[in-house]
Amino acid sequence: MKKAVVLLSGGLDSTTLLYWAVNEGYTPYVLSFDYGQRHKKELIFAKKTCDKLNVEHKIIDITSIHELLSGSALTDESVSIPEEHYSHKSQKVTVVPNRNAIMLNIAIGYAVSMGADRVFYAAHYNDREIYPDCRAEFINSQNETAKLANDDEELEIIAPFVGKTKADIVKIAGGLGVPFGDTWSCYKGKAKACGVCGTCRERIEAFGLAGQKDAIEYK
């Protein structure tokens, strides 16, 4: 049995990654985080997916660090969610400083603690311009750091989508039978996806490029 920790936000990318890991024969131990995000709604989707796949899922409350990582549109109600294209520099306000590194390091501690040596991370190619902690250079460096921090050469972060676009992921998801309606992307986290925030625009574009039909409704 190959054990792996999988970071799942409830979005399309990490949900597809979870299906991928299961398909590769891993027994996933899934972690989601409540970090005070506006779109906390994504956690309901994360839980739905884990229930459906019947895999272990923990939602870890790290809202205490919210006050430390202020000023991001994702966590701070006083900052507007930008409505430009996902790769546009206006999306920089959605960066939560070091967020993914914090989540990865908690996942690494969990992996070491329970004897898994793989951590799955859904960073992808479209993220690279806006989010430095989604780039291959960061992941490689974080991998080395994790091995040194735990004296464990076997430990490894697996990010199979780091060179793939969101459209590639939609195709992979289609192949794996991921129910698109079980995933949530919109940064606004209201009843229906807004259709105009950066991540909604990216999702709509990706489905168009992949020639697939999405299952979520837009406002």
Next chain:
Amino acid sequence: MKKAVVLLSGGLDSTTLLYWAVNEGYTPYVLSFDYGQRHKKELIFAKKTCDKLNVEHKIIDITSIHELLSGSALTDESVSIPEEHYSHKSQKVTVVPNRNAIMLNIAIGYAVSMGADRVFYAAHYNDREIYPDCRAEFINSQNETAKLANDDEELEIIAPFVGKTKADIVKIAGGLGVPFGDTWSCYKGKAKACGVCGTCRERIEAFGLAGQKDAIEYK
């Protein structure tokens, strides 16, 4: 004004480091963590020091990750605190997987968020055998990872004690006027320090080697 985030456990090493940072002209933003440690008592000492120095102090509750990082004698009541010498391999049970990397990454996010580019970390030479995340190789690698994660070349973890023994730190503390009685080391966290756990033994030995008199009482 040079801003720096300082990680303070309330123990001798990090308290000395805080005095050091203040002496170097930094304005410290101090972070302590409640991670479900048995010796939570150290946090009272951390607060006392920050109050005395009149510096900003936040105690961040990350007890939610406790369930993920099980099996350490520091957090799990079912595991006994070892009473051998600090460097002895029996101390391995006091390792909390990836703990310091998690704390450092939260500190890095805080530093980026408020425009500080230094994070002070009190890892020292005696820690190196037991705790891989106290070694210079880890710190150098973590430094590179942090720069990449935040696209910030200026960001740096400062660990001035990494090549210094605990006895060296006692001497430095003496020179800086650190009130030894404001620091807590014992892993058991009872009314008085036990005098027999690894960290008590290390402290007693360090004061002996440094030729200084401690201000705390032992059982």
